[in-house]
Amino acid sequence: MPQDSQDLVIGFPLFHDADLLDVMAPLEALGFLQRPRARMTLVGPEAGKPVTLNPGETRVLPDAGFEDCSDLDVMIVPGGMGLVKALGDQRYVTFLRKHAREARYVVGVCAGALGLACVGLLNGHVATTHWAFLGVLGLFPEITVAPGYPRYVISGNRMTTGGVTSGLDMAIALCALLGGDDEARQVELLLQYAPRPPYGAGDPSVADPTTWAHASLRLETLRTDRAAFVRKLLGLKPIPPSLPAESD
Numbered sequence: 001m002p003q004d005s006q007d008l009v010i011g012f013p014l015f016h017d018a019d020l021l022d023v024m025a026p027l028e029a030l031g032f033l034q035r036p037r038a039r040m041t042l043v044g045p046e047a048g049k050p051v052t053l054n055p056g057e058t059r060v061l062p063d064a065g066f067e068d069c070s071d072l073d074v075m076i077v078p079g080g081m082g083l084v085k086a087l088g089d090q091r092y093v094t095f096l097r098k099h100a101r102e103a104r105y106v107v108g109v110c111a112g113a114l115g116l117a118c119v120g121l122l123n124g125h126v127a128t129t130h131w132a133f134l135g136v137l138g139l140f141p142e143i144t145v146a147p148g149y150p151r152y153v154i155s156g157n158r159m160t161t162g163g164v165t166s167g168l169d170m171a172i173a174l175c176a177l178l179g180g181d182d183e184a185r186q187v188e189l190l191l192q193y194a195p196r197p198p199y200g201a202g203d204p205s206v207a208d209p210t211t212w213a214h215a216s217l218r219l220e221t222l223r224t225d226r227a228a229f230v231r232k233l234l235g236l237k238p239i240p241p242s243l244p245a246e247s248d
Contacts, residue, residue: 008033008178011041011072013095014062017082020053021164022109023060026076029171032187035179043069045091054081066095074174075103079111079130079164081222084229087118096121105157105174109167113160114226117143118233125155130163131204132219136227139234149203165202168193 010030012023023042030038044051044062052059064070077096086092096119100106108116113129114136116122123142128134128150138145146153152161152170154177161170172193176184201207207215231238 007037007039008073009041009070010038010074010076011043011064011069011099012076012078013043013066013092013099014051014053014060014078015044015080015082015086015089015092016052017054017080017085018051018078019080019110019164020056020058022078022080022112022167023053023076025165025168026107026109026171026174029168029175029187029191030074032190033175033179033183035183038074038178041069041072043095045089066091069095069099072099072103074105074107074178075099076107076109077112077115078109079114083111083115084226087115087229093119103157105159105177107159107161107170107174109161109170110163111226113137114230116158116160118230122158122160125158126153127155127158127160128153128162129160132163132216132223133226136223136230139227139230139236141234149205162203 012027014023027040031040041064042060042062043064043066046065047063047068048061050059050061096115100121106116106121110130111133113122113127114133117137117140126144126146127137128146129137131149134145137143149162151166152159152173154173159170159174161167172184172188175187201211204212228238
């Protein structure tokens with residue numbers, strides 16, 4: 001993509017086991033921007049050293065390292081299985097705080113909202129995240145959790161999204177903020193983004209109870225781990241384990 005002084009720099013701070021679609025869906029949509037043009041920057045621990053995204057163990061090469069990345073106009077933080085480990089890396093935390101100070105927009109996709117919350121970047125804002133982790137987001141006393149299951153929420157210069165695919169909705173909305181409604185409409189059409197999901201079960205408000213229960217169970221361990229991490233971070237008492245049921 002051509003570059004000039006008018007280009008926007010949009011950065012994705014990556015970590016091992018970040019979610020692939022959290023990164024690639026917004027990158028794809030924002031790459032269609034023409035006015036202004038957007039230059040994408042993948043940021044990792046070291047430039048050129050592979051970072052593995054999941055599912056699929058897709059290896060990507062960062063363009064810049066945490067310490068040598070230039071200023072970002074937009075910072076988009078993904079979620080993923082490796083989020084808690086990444087938040088234990090002071091280099092990653094320092095990067096998020098540093099670049100949030102100057103960015104025009106700071107975005108958390110899916111559980112990336114929890115990442116922003118953990119480093120204090122959503123204090124005073126309304127936010128959302130993947131439906132399975134709304135309760136974890138609600139542990140932060142200075143964050144207002146948006147009601148229901150919105151695809152994305154804009155609060156000042158902060159944007160957060162629901163689960164995974166919601167990052168595409170957010171990106172099109174961000175195209176409008178950066179380039180105007182006409183530009184965003186064109187991006188939506190270029191992507192042919194007119195979803196008609198086969199089952200219509202992609203949100204807790206419409207999923208049948210059995211589907212919801214089974215999907216929720218698949219995320220229970222991850223939800224418990226993230227809640228424990230946040231409770232420790234905030235100095236809250238851990239939730240005691242459930243006592244085993246007595247046998248007859």
